[in-house]
Every structure is written in C-alpha cells, then in structure tokens.
Amino acid sequence: MRTQAISEAQLHALADGVLPEGQRAAVDAHLCAHPQDAARVDAWREQNRQLRALFDPVLDEAVQPHLMQAASPPAANGAWQRPAMQAAAAIVLVIAGGMGGWLLRGDGGDTGDMRAASALARSAAIAHAVYTPEVRHPVEVGVAQEAHLVQWLSKRLGSTLRPPVLSPLGYHLIGGRLLPGDGDGPVAQFMYEDGGGKRLTLYVAKERAGRQETAFRYTQEKDLGVFYWIDGQMGYALSARLPKAELGKIADAVYTQLEAHG
C-alpha cells in the first residue's frame, strides 16, 4: 500500500536533509514499503556527496587576483589590500592625490572627452605604479603565451588588440593583465621591459562610442610620465619613469604601429 500523503518533494527534502522532523516517520514508512523509492533517495544522497567531493576543492583554491580585484569597487581597488602591493600603495596615493589636483585644474578645457582622457591617464598611472614594482608577478599572463594573452585580452575588451613591437627601441613585451576599468568594462595593461629592468606600461581601455579623438596629451607626477590619447573607440596611455622626450619617442612608435593596424 502506498501512503497517499508522501510526495516526491518530501523524498528530495529527505535526501537534502531538510525534511521537517514531524514528517520523518511517515516518509520512512513509505520507503520501507517502496524499496525503489528508498534506492532513489540513496542515489540522490550519493549524488550530493559526490558533487561536493568533486567540486568543494574549488572553494579552497586561491581566488585569482584579477577576480578579487573585479570584486572590489573600481575606486577603492582591492589590490591595495594585498601585502605585495602595500609598498606600491604609498606611491600610488601620492600620485592619485597629485593627479587629482591636476584634474581639478581642468587642463584648459572641460569637455566630457577631456575628462575621459584625464581619467584614463590617472587610472593608467595608478596601474603602472601598482604593477611595475612587482618582482614575481608583474603580469598575469607572460609573453611565453603571447597568442593566448592577446586573444584573451581582445576577447575581454571586445576589440582586437595588438601589442606594439617596441624592441627596436630596446623594450620587449613581458606580458599583460586584465584590470577593472572606470565603469566602461575591463581594461588591458601590457608591460614592457628594457635590458636594465626599466618597465613601461601601455594601458588600453575601450571608450564609450561617440568620443572625439584627442591629440597626444602628456602629464607627469614626480618622475612618472604618461602620454595618452583617444583614437576611435580606444583610449591608450603609455606610462614610464622616463624623460618626456624619450617617452614621447616611444609613444610615437606605439601610435604609428596602432595606426598601421587600425
């Protein structure tokens, strides 16, 4: 005899450990009378156990830095909390403060495009200050996997990216990473290094459609210089601790190569 009152939902509740205690006796009685239902409940329990055994280890994996960062508000970047970043953080605060003042000065204009370009330079400078001092993990994906790096970052930004070749100027690509942007989706940072370990970064952000193109602009905070420009849908910022003329030469080369491919 089947007990009318027992529903399939109660069997699931039993397997999932959420059956109210008051219903337990009736469900147990049903299972005694219906071994095939008892076997189902056992199999479901076993499935739960197997799924947890197989996938729970994911909980213990270190969450990748870019995910932690994505989970931090863009303005108060989670990278600050990582011990490896703390030395850089002090520098960054100085830069952010200094550039904030520079932004308030307005740079001679007040259009939305200029504000977007300024924000781009500021974000690029902060990202440069955070990641270039890293010894072991300056980049998320190294140049050994350049094809994957370019494909991945292109996919994430939704535009085909081509990191420029700067070896004629003495800088070689060492890799890149994905960073949270200021609200228009993720941005990419490519990092280059010269033979002496001096690093420069190219920060690439997808700008909102309809932005005007801008000429080269330059800003400097202490010894960190940034050349930046918006070209079509993309915003670029090249940062390094180099004299303006030297950085300008590299920015020219970057611009020329991007134009050639654009």
Added chain:
Amino acid sequence: MTTPEDSRQLQACLPGLRRYARALVGGLQADDLVQDTVERAWRKLGQWQRGGEMRPWLFSIMHNLHLDQLRRPGLALQELDDDSVLPAPERAPGQAIAIGEMDAALARLPLGQREVILLVALEQMPYEQVAATLDIPVGTVMSRLSRGRDKLRTLLDGRPAGSQGGGPPTLKVVK
C-alpha cells in the same frame, strides 16, 4: 554608492560562485563567467536591495549571463535527447567517480536540471531560494530536480533509474 561592505560581501561569495561555475560550465569557461558576473554585479549594485542576501542575487546574475552567452549567435547548441544514455562507464561498484566523468554526465543534463541540482547539492540553497534565483516556480524546481537526479543517476550508473526495483518510480511529481 558602493561601500567596502558591498565589496567584502562580494568577495566572500567568490569561492562559491567559482565552485558553481566550475560545475556548471566546466573548467575552461568558469572563471570568465565569474568575472563577467562580478562586473555586472557592480554595474547593477543599485538594483540590489541592501539588507537582502547578496548570494542569491549574484547567482541569479550568473544564471542570466550564462543564458545570454548561450543565446549569442555562433554557438551551435544541441539539446540532447532526454532519453539518450551514456555507455556504461567502466568503474567498479563503489569506486569514486572521476571529475571528468561527472563533468561529462552534467554536460548531458538539460541546463535547467543541471542548475537546480547544483544549487541544491553544492550551495545547499533552500528550494524556494533556488526558485527565486532562477525565476521559476518552486514546482518547476522540484520537477527539474526529480528528472535531473534520475537522469544523472542513469548517466553515472549506465542503467535506467529504477531498473533494479522493477518498474518506474512510484510517486507522481507534485507541482
């Protein structure tokens, strides 16, 4: 406005989101799905009612994103015939299931059934919360759970559910 508390809650949900995504879409796409979820969560933070639980809200964002991705043109999708059965795996009784075998079995479940099973088994979400997360009635959660669990059993055991007991399951799905 975002607060450090929002960020803390979001970060606390990351391991769970990664585990679910890993089981839902496999290892290659899981982290991209998590990252897209977190980015969309920031953009939509204003729509999240503070004081409510963040976890179901995040899983619901992930569910919608995943559906969006599947709808994108260029992906050939084939819904598997519900009666299709995998060849019986070569595994001694009682031997642990390998993750690849579980991945293959999960991939053969219709998406709706897979989602319900994983939210219940891994997240241990109450059925009502699963319903709210996936925006479906609780009755649908229960029927997907029944069909999905029986099918998963068939896939993993290589034999139809209930075959050893003679006859189909005896209870009707109560909606």
